[in-house]
Amino acid sequence: MAEETIFSKIIRREIPADIVYQDELVTAFRDIAPKAPIHLLIVPNVLIPTVNDVTAADEAALGRMFTVAAKIAQEAGIAEDGYRLIVNCNKHGGQEVYHVHMHLVGGRPLGAMTSH
Helix, strand or coil, X not given: CCCCCHHHHHXXXXXXXXXXXXXXXXXXXXXXXXXXXXXXXXXXXXCCCCHHHCCHHHHHHHHHHHHHHHHHHHHHCCCCCCEEEECCCHHHHCCCCCCCCEEEEECCCCCCCCCC
């Protein structure tokens, strides 16, 4: 079984986080080191280490991540101007926490994506 992460503890509310949405499939909370005025993480409640570990059984939770992202963007007033959704996979992709998560980033012009 995959190693538990800090996100597992946030989902179970064992450590504090600014949770803005939670249901039976996903949890969304504010990033502790925001890169834009709006920066949230949306995570499946079940631990999936990387995108490479996703199975067909995970499709409902991963689809929910997108519908929740759209709902949060609408509520935050950034849907019309736009926002960015980012999912990183493994070391070269910039993944730091090995629990699949989507970054919702917006609230200002973000510019073009660049590689480092």
